[in-house]
Amino acid sequence: MNKPTSPFTKEQLLPQEEMLEVARKKGKLFIGIPKETSYQEKRVCLTPDAVAALTAHGHRVLIESNAGLGASFTDNEYSEAGAEITNDIKKVFGCPIILKVEPPSIEELTHINPQTVLISALQLKTQSKDYFQELAKKRITALGFEFIRDTDGAYPAVRALSEIAGTAAVLIASELMSSATQGSGLMMGNISGVPPVEVVIIGAGTVGEFAARSAIGLGANVKVFDNSITKLRCIQTNIGRPLYTSTIQPKNLLKALRRCDVVIGAVRGKNRSPIIVSETMVERMKTGAVVIDVSIDMGGCFETSEVTSHDHPTFEKHGVVHYCVPNIPSRYAKTSSLSISNIFTPYILQIGEEGGVENAVRFDRGLKNGLYFYHGILTSKSIADWFDLSYRDINLLIL
Numbered sequence: 001m002n003k004p005t006s007p008f009t010k011e012q013l014l015p016q017e018e019m020l021e022v023a024r025k026k027g028k029l030f031i032g033i034p035k036e037t038s039y040q041e042k043r044v045c046l047t048p049d050a051v052a053a054l055t056a057h058g059h060r061v062l063i064e065s066n067a068g069l070g071a072s073f074t075d076n077e078y079s080e081a082g083a084e085i086t087n088d089i090k091k092v093f094g095c096p097i098i099l100k101v102e103p104p105s106i107e108e109l110t111h112i113n114p115q116t117v118l119i120s121a122l123q124l125k126t127q128s129k130d131y132f133q134e135l136a137k138k139r140i141t142a143l144g145f146e147f148i149r150d151t152d153g154a155y156p157a158v159r160a161l162s163e164i165a166g167t168a169a170v171l172i173a174s175e176l177m178s179s180a181t182q183g184s185g186l187m188m189g190n191i192s193g194v195p196p197v198e199v200v201i202i203g204a205g206t207v208g209e210f211a212a213r214s215a216i217g218l219g220a221n222v223k224v225f226d227n228s229i230t231k232l233r234c235i236q237t238n239i240g241r242p243l244y245t246s247t248i249q250p251k252n253l254l255k256a257l258r259r260c261d262v263v264i265g266a267v268r269g270k271n272r273s274p275i276i277v278s279e280t281m282v283e284r285m286k287t288g289a290v291v292i293d294v295s296i297d298m299g300g301c302f303e304t305s306e307v308t309s310h311d312h313p314t315f316e317k318h319g320v321v322h323y324c325v326p327n328i329p330s331r332y333a334k335t336s337s338l339s340i341s342n343i344f345t346p347y348i349l350q351i352g353e354e355g356g357v358e359n360a361v362r363f364d365r366g367l368k369n370g371l372y373f374y375h376g377i378l379t380s381k382s383i384a385d386w387f388d389l390s391y392r393d394i395n396l397l398i399l
Contacts, residue, residue, distance in 0.1 A: 032095030035067040038102040042070025042333035048081040055082030071337040139376035148370035166210030184288035190219020203266035204231035265301040287319035297326040
């Protein structure tokens, strides 16, 4: 008689060692926040409330004196929140983790210790090969916050700043039209018996959506142009009402531009914004009309656009007022700082919970997406292609 065969081998039936998950050791972070030195940059990446949340979890925050002053946060507020204040910039850059809004300059990189973790914007289009070579030399681990993705696959930092830029574009246009600034004297406000202000928005992304939302809220007539039918459909759904939408056809666009009082350009390209509005089109606009080119940081989508600053934000061409300041969110430094801080804080707390950046990026794919340097090794293909540098896949470095 045959014995019944067991589905298990003899070795499998022997007592086995229990495999337990090793608890990840929490880490106490030491974070340095230097004062922003980029031209007209007034934002700060952590508010006093965010600092209080971090210090309550046992983390240390060292902030350069007056780093938050441009955003109306005083040293006293930071001190009361538990931060340490210093005038010594080398001390701040000597911290194991550096938090910045703008990427550090080459000179600032010289103050950073080897093996430091840098979290800031990357702003690839403004960088040089020297910057990345310096990061490699110092074996720095760097995260670009504009590339960090959330659980929905969206880019929270880019969206937050785009929301501010879109809303700001309408508020700035409203200011520029007032008689106090020698504008056309028109008011966005849907006053009874007065024809509403006509606003044209080119680009139906986040900037376009929030510009449309603000302009409609102020009673303007809004027309949105974009070549993506999906984006045009989304903007109508998100705003919750029918809008005039059109693909970018020269005939329709020119007709809208000739009648409008304000035109907001919010079109982005891969390497440069495409020029949508030619100089001839601008010539045919109303005298006193306002152009707000939000795409100016990528070259601008108006042929007549030239980069301006917060000190001298406008110029006139063909009787049309142009506003072409690249860093619009910095104009509203406190709101922008609050928004950036809301994005930074949960990630920093997560890094502390996971016991450091290495573990955090291992378990969070969205955070890993923001990593472009790992212990001095370039891990971003787009940077490698742009500057002709060699790179390694981050998934081969962090298992």
